[in-house]
Amino acid sequence: MPVDSTTFRSVLGQWPSGVCVVTTVGPHGAHGMTASSFSSVSLDPPLVSVCLGNHLPSRTLLESAGKFALSFLGKDQAHIGRRFAGQHPGVTDRFAGLAWTITPNGCPVLSDAVAWLDCTVAHAYPGGDHTIFVGRVTEAATPRVIAPLLFHSRTWGQVADPLPTAIHLTVEVAAGDPLAQVLRQGGARVRHDDDHTEFVVTADGSGLPSAEWVAAAKLAGCVVGYVADAFDPGREQAVLDVLDALTALGCDEVGLAESATAPASPLQVRRVLQDAKARVRPAALRVRLAGGHSLALVNALVAMKSGVTHFDTVAPGSGSPGLPLGDLLHLSRQLEVSGPIDPAQAGDLRDLAQIRE
Incomplete structure (x- = not known):
């Protein structure tokens, strides 16, 4: 029939x-x-x-x-x-x-x-x-x-992207803090370790290094190029142009940094990341989100839904602004996205100060 x-x-x-x-x-x-x-x-x-x-x-x-x-x-x-x-x-x-x-x-x-x-x-x-x-x-x-x-x-x-199965973290830790060793053992990268080189470029391209400099830095380890204030809606195309330039230079990872003084809207984070994810391949895309505002974890969720798996966070006592490590790990636990620290071992990850005691 x-x-x-x-x-x-x-x-x-x-x-x-x-x-x-x-x-x-x-x-x-x-x-x-x-x-x-x-x-x-x-x-x-x-x-x-x-x-x-x-x-x-x-x-x-x-x-x-x-x-x-x-x-x-x-x-x-x-x-x-x-x-x-x-x-x-x-x-x-x-x-x-x-x-x-x-x-x-x-x-x-x-x-x-x-x-x-x-x-x-x-x-x-x-x-x-x-x-x-x-x-x-x-x-x-x-x-x-x-x-x-x-x-x-x-x-x-x-396209509605699924959540990643796992996230990878780079953590800002205060100098001499024993938490750094705990994080390394858990599989996180500690910022300013000797195994990677970072540099920051503005949306107008200021601070862009030469291809020769990047090639030399790659011999020593991972090279990460960041775009500052990457979610400013008035500079979206300029940010994407800089991403193209960083990818062409051969950076291992390309990062987008949110302004610490002008929090980004989740819609703008989504717009930029949707296009950025495709542009930076084969390099890994990472984000450095701001903390201390009501939409911080919403932006982190949007980033995950946009295909981002590499995040920069800050540990308690680091003295740096940014998305708190404990908050992101708590979010990933609720979403059943695995991270570098096992919640069963680390206890309440919303208060990572306990790890140092």
Whole structure:
């Protein structure tokens, strides 16, 4: 017995997918539509597929042109997806007001897409009320590093990252404090140990070392480059540019430091970390969050949900501002995220002063 269309559509809606704009050209110029029915087919040769409804003008135009392009949308481009899905009926020219690049095949792609593919039609297969177009990829690019736009259950959304299984800590400890040895034995890194070198760069790039200096420092151990005041909403793009520079220098770890005097909002922390996580690979991304304000642990939770596993904290008596070690370990315990100190051995980690006694 065949499945009714309502049930079938509802089931398919539970499968999340990325979103792309399919473009081609016809007698009257460019034409485009939003599609989520995209799939990779082959690596060698590079082939992809897209399914278009037989009732759509795009389907006829694409078949006649024998070519098409795909622009993958980022998390901030849901309005473009809606426009090319026909959800803005007042828009007569879907291409107007957006920046486009013309591919070698002559198809338009979004200049600020997450990525784009330029294709020639290799095959066209009947697929019920759709046509399955298989395209041979002739050009490809990734213009912008940003989290993707998702479509799920007829709703536009973003990637929701799971909590990490474990976190790694660097701890600021007062000089001569016996707690340092306890932390090392537990697997934490103690800041200012000789096995790593740190430097701080401002959002305008001031303090950026040379590639030769970083290469020499790497011979002695781990190199960590931090961006100061990294969650200032007025300098978001500048911060991301500095992250690119630190990654290009070959830093083992790249850090984002929150201002101790201007606490960041969780939304801004999320926005920066979503993009930063993808930019710094293969380097590890770490955060140095401020303590002493009501949103400190919220920001720590947001960082974990954004894929951060490396945190800088401060131990009691260190004299440094920052996220208290005990608070972060208490949070990780409640979230069932393992850390370098076993709560069963350390006792009440909200008061780490007990460890020194």
